[in-house]
Amino acid sequence: MKTAAVVSRRRFIQSAATAGAVMGVSARPVMFAAEAGKPARLGGAAVRREPFPAWPVTAANDEQALLEVLRSRKWTRSYGGQMTERFEEIYAQYTGAKHCVAVANGTSALFASLAALEVGPGDEVILPPYTFVATLNVVMLQYALPIFVDTDPDTFQIDARKIEGAITDRTTAIMPVHIGGGVADLDSILAAAKTRKLPVIEDACQAHLAEWRGRKVGTLGDTGCFSFQASKNWNCAEGGAVLCNDERLAHKIYAFHTNCRARKVSGYNFSYLGSRGANLRLTDFQAALLLSQMQRVEEQARRRDENAQYLAGLLRQIPGIQPAKTHEDCTRNAWHLFMFRYQAERFAGLPRARFLDALGAEGIPCSGGYSPLNKEPFIKAALESRAYQRLYPPETLKNWAERTQCPMNDRLCREAVWFTQNMLLGPRSDMDQIADAIRKIQRYAAELAKA
Template identity: 55%
Template sequence: MKTVPRRQFIRTAVIAGAGLAVSLPSVARSGAAGPKPALLGGPKAHPGEFPGWPVFDQTEEKALLDVLDSGTWGRLGGSVVAAFEKEYSKVFGVNHCLGVSSGTSALYTILGAMDLGPGDEVVIPVYTFIATYNVVVLNYALPIFADTDIESFQVDANKIEEAISPQTRAIMPVHIGGSPADLDTLLAIAGKRNIPLIEDACQAHLAEWKGKKVGSYGLAGAFSFQSSKNLNSAEGGAVTTNSEQFVQACYRFHNQGQGGQTAAFNPGEGTRASNLRLTEFQGGLLLAQMTRTEEQARRRNENASYLTELLNEIPGIMPAKLYEGTTRSAWHLYMFRYDKEYFAGLSREKFIEALNAEGVPCSSGYGPMNRQDYVTGLAKNKHYLRIYGEKVMNQWLERSQCPQNDKLTTEQGVWFYQTMLLGKRTDMEQIADAIRKIREYAKELSI
């Protein structure tokens, strides 16, 4: 006989007994018997602290002191960054890794090695950190936004093809929150159109698609080691690729056009490059931090799975969908959608305020990037007007409409952070308790 979980049994029995359809909004009742939300004077649902970040001990101290004592602090002439690159390649199942100064630098290096420039277009998600946009604009190319799959928070792979034009030089999906985008569909489009696929995997350390690490599918992948990331050296990044020729082009671009391990007085190859090198100190920190990443990833995954089970029981709370090919999310973010109709019309802003008051840190996440002045102002940028002309730039604004993303960013999206998933099972239960409490008293909170 199959055992039905207690929560599922109770929920099914209540719904069946009341004769209600699960899809109908359930209006929260005011004056419930349970404890009041913290905003109404009740106790916090999560009175403790979530784990701090970064996690470190004598392993990191020794790594830094070893570099200090070596007297070789930069990668040129050093060996620590090279050791990190070798270990990172091994863990991520790629032929090559190049350490660089940030995740933004990783993307910039990739596009630089491709010789991206004025007149070119790159298809990117609209739901992403601004760096994905910046690296395209720094090359005076046009970023072309693709709308969001609102259920997954990822780029809608079915909207990619309509964003492609004869000027498209790359498709650059982002594995937002550490969960893989729909790589099967994206790779099929890239292959059919013969356009390179660049994976922005800056948030996706150890995430997997069909058992294989992300960052290993396209021409190249980009990772970030910024201080909030699951692998952290304060700042830093990496390029991953299976192409020997491409990694050499990336190395030259990130090292002033020079391919050697020492500085040269004469120019290198190509016509433009930069200095985006990772330091030996950062390489040492990363090697030390990598001794923990697998265990931390396992714990995040266990807690995220349990939290999803709990939140799926709360009407109006919809955890981000994982695509069928996802065999592992990095859970850099835990993302879910909030439907105020199931919370007596309580606004998302008030819901977030109430949840933070319960000791559960959260935010609304990214805004509608395509509508923000920083981005729309590109249509009036004097350099872009000189390159593309006013007509093309106005058409670019028209092409940048993303209605699903507007709904997600202005009404529904809510984030938890990766460190929260390093907590205990009881922390996940208290998060769910906080949301239940807010829902029960939603009418009073909305006054």
């Protein structure tokens, strides 16, 4: 929970506790002959036989950082460790936030934010249906009511134009998600929140280094929540962080994440702050890994952006493939995911599941992404539970499903295709192979549909 001014990327890299070399990825040959033949699912040669770059990337300085903590015998800040606070200070400097609290994971970051903002039973929280389930879980852990606002299928982000209409006198927070490393329309979201005097919790778990109008995401709302889970662009297997610019709120987040204990001034501290809390602490081992990666994250982000922009240009030329658009005020996309919409009618009616299978057979790993979160059966079960029945009027619970219908998101979930961020770390020829594979599938789509 450190206070500091914004620092340059160069200074940020130089200030890391330990250094590591960026691991390069060797160039791979493009298999134009394979692209010209039949799809692998029809007996042809796969476009690609080599794996994409492995993730996570490791280097010698990572091992040294872990050994340093191990040998110190101080493995957590609750027992004299200093690595977590060092990371908090540097991460706050780099993002331009006044305060940072490192926590156990991205879910913990969201959970602590809601708790510190006193969101609880009887409240409503606005969130998107196109997100990882943790965004929903933390709302329901507070016994608040999740109110889903439909998705903009062009950007895959929450449709900010529909937020105002979802606000009621029970609404206590808006929680946009910067999905895939893109950025939701923060200008519109913050304007709606300001009009209604509502806090904004930025779920930036997938958006490390992303920017809105030149400012790092996670610093524009009341809190910004990040995940350092193993798949993330910056990771330590599990970990998270909360950014904020309000000192009082930062103290509440800190206390909640360590069983209501206030930050100690000296010695062992049993001073309590707040009415409840949990153990959501990050270990110094995890903090050390995050620090050791600091020299790599910028170079990796640059490579992802170059490859993603190039790949998007290739795929936009293929009828029926629509890459997710980046909002014009998103000045930096983090590219945790490369997402596009697949239109089966431009592929001879080939179902998306068959398209994904055919693409995988060409050596291009892919997935269909999220299912509609607002339609998950466990939500209905929760709303029928004794706790929710006691907290909310019968009419509110009865109308919840109708109120949270998201038809555009339903369509997006049927059409979406994802590539993971590590696929963007190789040479440009990798992007050519992805496009080659899709073009091949399109040429033989009618045969694949019958196979």
